[in-house]
Amino acid sequence: MQTMGLSRLVLVTPLRFPDADADAMAAGADAILNAARVAASLDEALAGATLAIGFSARAREFAGTVLPVRAAMQEALRYAASGDVALVFGTEMSGLSNAELSRCQIVATIPAVSDFGSLNLAAAVQVAAYELRVAAHGDRVWTAPAFEPATQEEIELLFEQGERALIAIDFLRPAHPKRLLPRLRRLFSRARLEKEEVNILRGILARIEERVQNGWRK
Amino acid sequence: MQTMGLSRLVLVTPLRFPDADADAMAAGADAILNAARVAASLDEALAGATLAIGFSARAREFAGTVLPVRAAMQEALRYAASGDVALVFGTEMSGLSNAELSRCQIVATIPAVSDFGSLNLAAAVQVAAYELRVAAHGDRVWTAPAFEPATQEEIELLFEQGERALIAIDFLRPAHPKRLLPRLRRLFSRARLEKEEVNILRGILARIEERVQNGWRK
Numbered sequence: 001m002q003t004m005g006l007s008r009l010v011l012v013t014p015l016r017f018p019d020a021d022a023d024a025m026a027a028g029a030d031a032i033l034n035a036a037r038v039a040a041s042l043d044e045a046l047a048g049a050t051l052a053i054g055f056s057a058r059a060r061e062f063a064g065t066v067l068p069v070r071a072a073m074q075e076a077l078r079y080a081a082s083g084d085v086a087l088v089f090g091t092e093m094s095g096l097s098n099a100e101l102s103r104c105q106i107v108a109t110i111p112a113v114s115d116f117g118s119l120n121l122a123a124a125v126q127v128a129a130y131e132l133r134v135a136a137h138g139d140r141v142w143t144a145p146a147f148e149p150a151t152q153e154e155i156e157l158l159f160e161q162g163e164r165a166l167i168a169i170d171f172l173r174p175a176h177p178k179r180l181l182p183r184l185r186r187l188f189s190r191a192r193l194e195k196e197e198v199n200i201l202r203g204i205l206a207r208i209e210e211r212v213q214n215g216w217r218k
Numbered sequence: 219m220q221t222m223g224l225s226r227l228v229l230v231t232p233l234r235f236p237d238a239d240a241d242a243m244a245a246g247a248d249a250i251l252n253a254a255r256v257a258a259s260l261d262e263a264l265a266g267a268t269l270a271i272g273f274s275a276r277a278r279e280f281a282g283t284v285l286p287v288r289a290a291m292q293e294a295l296r297y298a299a300s301g302d303v304a305l306v307f308g309t310e311m312s313g314l315s316n317a318e319l320s321r322c323q324i325v326a327t328i329p330a331v332s333d334f335g336s337l338n339l340a341a342a343v344q345v346a347a348y349e350l351r352v353a354a355h356g357d358r359v360w361t362a363p364a365f366e367p368a369t370q371e372e373i374e375l376l377f378e379q380g381e382r383a384l385i386a387i388d389f390l391r392p393a394h395p396k397r398l399l400p401r402l403r404r405l406f407s408r409a410r411l412e413k414e415e416v417n418i419l420r421g422i423l424a425r426i427e428e429r430v431q432n433g434w435r436k
Binding site for chain 1: 220221222223245284285286287288289327328329330331336337338340341344345348351352355356357358359
């Protein structure tokens with residue numbers, strides 16, 4: 001929850017709370033656990049919510065709107081603009097009962113293989129929290145440090161020098177060029193060269209041309 | 219892994235393997251653990267792979283292509299059509315080293331809050347496996363049992379009967395209808411009525427009309 005930016009946890013009739021094992025496992029996110037609210041019933045927990053989304057791995061006869069978790073979290077975000085939205089999870093052993101699911105306007109389900117379909121509670125919460133985060137903030141991520149990209153002109157100069165060098169070492173025969181240059185173009189184009197890389201490659205090529213001119217002597 | 223349809227686990231120099239604790243926690247997915255391969259180095263583990271995707275929560279100076287996990291798993295699927303793809307995770311304590319990440323063509327990262335950004339290993343694997351599943355199979359889910367939807371004609375008959383009933387109980391005054399009927403239309407249109415629900419509602423309305431005609435006597 002904390003990693004994904006969620007903070008409000010409500011526990012409905014927990015067997016034990018507070019609990020030393022839970023504290024130990026919270027690993028730095030104990031603020032959420034310490035601030036958790038305990039409710040005497042699901043109805044009490046949901047009293048202020050304008051939308052409740054229940055999670056279930058199994059089809060239920062009286063399920064209303066059933067959505068994949070991705071679409072359900074987008075809907076959660078839409079409603080969160082005007083009120084509290086509750087994500088409702090059942091127990092590790094048996095999930096939500098039909099009576100509990102009937103309190104939810106949307107049933108969310110997480111895609112899984114059909115013959116081994118039930119996630120652990122923590123895993124289901126993780127996927128839901130992740131989808132909510134992506135729905136809210138997109139999935140832009142830190143980018144690699146910005147090395148300066150090479151310009152088209154720099155790259156063309158590299159290709160020209162490369163062609164000269166390949167001819168010089170007798171690897172490319174101008175009369176029968178085959179597909180060599182287009183293949184190399186494709187490779188370096190895909191790599192999206194940076195300025196410094198162009199300089200390194202041109203340095204290597206210059207060294208080759210120099211060695212050829214000197215008859216490969218030391 | 220098993221819930222999301224993955225089966226091949228490779229462990230690089232594990233501290234203990236096999237391990238009784240791991241067996242106990244596998245909870246029905248012990249087939250994956252039993253078939254896990256142990257490799258003496260990351261290079262050995264990756265030898266047959268045509269694409270390696272490393273997971274990291276932090277920016278790295280020499281990271282190559284950095285993608286959010288969703289885009290990275292789509293790329294994984296594309297490469298899986300022609301070879302083995304490896305998803306590479308570091309240790310719980312410190313993640314992947316720079317040397318390990320340099321073996322990976324893509325760095326995948328999972329969106330998270332910036333000041334508490336690191337997921338547990340199991341949580342990160344869960345999100346990756348989930349995104350891979352959605353990339354491969356879409357996120358269609360079981361649908362609610364198919365109750366037969368009502369036809370437009372049935373719904374119009376319901377609205378006509380409803381209007382009569384509302385007039386009969388003096389709630390709707392035809393001279394000053396206000397926005398009552400459009401609001402009710404909007405509600406029931408949103409609910410996408412089923413045949414049986416229309417029948418139930420018409421039964422209720424018929425009962426109201428009957429009681430009005432009888433002067434509300436018992």
